[in-house]
Amino acid sequence: MKLYNTLTHKIEEFVPMQQGKVGMYSCGPTVYSHPHIGNFRSFLVADLLKRFFEFKGFQVTHIMNITDVGHLVDDADEGADKLEEAAKKQKKDPMEIAQFYTDSFMQASKLLNIKPANKYPKATEHINEMIEIIKKLIDKGYAYVVDNNVYYNVEKFADYGKLSGNTLEELNAGARIEVNQEKTNPQDFALWKHDPKHLQQWDSPWGKGFPGWHIECSAMSSKYLGAEFDIHTGGEDNIFPHHECEIAQSEAASGKKFVHYWLHTRFLMFDGEKMSKSKGNLYTIQELVEKGFRKNAIRYSLISSHYRQNYNFTFDGLKAAQQAIDKIQQCVLRLEDLRKNAKAGEIRPELKDLSSNCLKDFDESLSDDLNISKALGVCFDFIREANKAENMNSTEAAALLDTINKIDSVLGVLEAGESEVPVNIIELAEKRKAAKLAKDWKTADAMRAQITSLGWTVEDTPGGGYRLKRAGEAG
Numbered sequence: 001m002k003l004y005n006t007l008t009h010k011i012e013e014f015v016p017m018q019q020g021k022v023g024m025y026s027c028g029p030t031v032y033s034h035p036h037i038g039n040f041r042s043f044l045v046a047d048l049l050k051r052f053f054e055f056k057g058f059q060v061t062h063i064m065n066i067t068d069v070g071h072l073v074d075d076a077d078e079g080a081d082k083l084e085e086a087a088k089k090q091k092k093d094p095m096e097i098a099q100f101y102t103d104s105f106m107q108a109s110k111l112l113n114i115k116p117a118n119k120y121p122k123a124t125e126h127i128n129e130m131i132e133i134i135k136k137l138i139d140k141g142y143a144y145v146v147d148n149n150v151y152y153n154v155e156k157f158a159d160y161g162k163l164s165g166n167t168l169e170e171l172n173a174g175a176r177i178e179v180n181q182e183k184t185n186p187q188d189f190a191l192w193k194h195d196p197k198h199l200q201q202w203d204s205p206w207g208k209g210f211p212g213w214h215i216e217c218s219a220m221s222s223k224y225l226g227a228e229f230d231i232h233t234g235g236e237d238n239i240f241p242h243h244e245c246e247i248a249q250s251e252a253a254s255g256k257k258f259v260h261y262w263l264h265t266r267f268l269m270f271d272g273e274k275m276s277k278s279k280g281n282l283y284t285i286q287e288l289v290e291k292g293f294r295k296n297a298i299r300y301s302l303i304s305s306h307y308r309q310n311y312n313f314t315f316d317g318l319k320a321a322q323q324a325i326d327k328i329q330q331c332v333l334r335l336e337d338l339r340k341n342a343k344a345g346e347i348r349p350e351l352k353d354l355s356s357n358c359l360k361d362f363d364e365s366l367s368d369d370l371n372i373s374k375a376l377g378v379c380f381d382f383i384r385e386a387n388k389a390e391n392m393n394s395t396e397a398a399a400l401l402d403t404i405n406k407i408d409s410v411l412g413v414l415e416a417g418e419s420e421v422p423v424n425i426i427e428l429a430e431k432r433k434a435a436k437l438a439k440d441w442k443t444a445d446a447m448r449a450q451i452t453s454l455g456w457t458v459e460d461t462p463g464g465g466y467r468l469k470r471a472g473e474a475g
């Protein structure tokens with residue numbers, strides 16, 4: 001099993017700390033808004049990796065945190081707390097906001113058939129653990145207190161920059177002129193913040209305050225996986241400052257190597273553009289499902305490209321994903337029919353080989369730094385050959401089904417298909433929506449007429465969305 005390690009910039013052989021076991025930590029959502037497809041690409045890569053380890057017989061302990069305090073708008077020490085900002089905007093308590101969006105995250109994870117982590121620790125429930133690490137960092141001379149704030153002194157950690165390449169020399173050369181006067185070095189970061197106006201406050205040896213975002217992951221990962229563990233995953237935007245600071249904190253506090261393999265997922269594009277709130281393309285999983293896309297197609301689409309490549313998510317890609325899954329499902333239907341209705345018998349050697357070669361090649365492909373395109377290629381070669389096999393007996397059908405199930409234990413796309421809106425109907429509805437936005441009423445009406453002629457109705461929903469129903473269907 002080989003993985004690309006961001007820390008060493010190399011593809012390395014994976015050697016677990018404990019034979020047969022993997023400890024894995026993934027930076028989870030900051031629960032101030034609905035997570036979007038870009039966030040989920042990273043969560044799905046973690047899921048794919050975990051499922052593949054399990055396929056290979058490893059026992060995986062997977063921890064994914066929930067950030068419900070301390071994540072500031074600009075990822076560093078400036079700007080408002082994302083949770084607090086959402087709370088003020090919606091006139092709610094921050095914990096209410098956190099619960100609401102945690103539920104949304106869990107629901108979307110379930111829709112995408114993501115295997116639950118062993119634990120989803122919440123930052124607000126681990127304040128004591130954070131305080132303990134901060135105390136240790138102060139004792140060891142890595143952190144200092146100024147006016148009830150605690151900062152990490154990056155100059156004390158010689159390896160600062162080893163993950164991201166952002167060494168102090170480089171950072172200081174490009175530093176902004178406005179610097180926080182409290183900090184010894186402009187690159188020092190907050191471990192504990194004092195802010196009387198902040199809505200979430202805890203007692204600490206340095207007075208009331210709240211933790212910095214980075215210390216949360218150091219505290220929760222070491223609590224559940226130990227001070228040293230195998231794999232840490234996240235999006236590429238987590239590399240700096242978040243993961244760089246996690247390393248500085250954890251290694252200074254424990255004196256151990258924090259993480260052996262760092263895995264980062266590249267950004268998702270939408271239709272060739274960067275995803276952003278202003279472009280309106282930060283789709284959530286629930287929104288795509290409401291549009292009628294199949295949840296397993298969304299999953300397939302988001303895992304179908306290599307995690308170290310930017311992936312361009314498009315509605316056409318979703319359509320292709322649906323077709324790909326249909327191909328597998330048709331093969332499964334035929335095999336199930338044969339398994340139930342054909343006579344029992346011996347498995348022909350060529351079919352035995354077909355299965356064992358498929359599983360071997362699938363394993364080899366994903367063992368090569370999660371080469372998913374190659375693995376999917378292996379899967380579809382198998383489907384094609386299985387479809388060609390004639391006069392199959394029930395024993396053979398059962399064996400081929402078993403192979404597909406083993407592959408799907410990693411891909412996770414074959415859940416029961418629900419009745420769904422056909423892709424061409426969704427496309428017409430999307431064209432109608434675009435035409436309406438452009439105030440092209442003529443095209444919008446023509447699209448509606450086409451949808452109706454195909455036996456569907458489109459209803460507008462508040463906020464500019466729509467709902468598709470089969471004509472005559474209630475609700």
Ligand SMILES: [Zn+2]
Nearest residue numbers: 027028217242
């Ligand atoms: Zn984190």
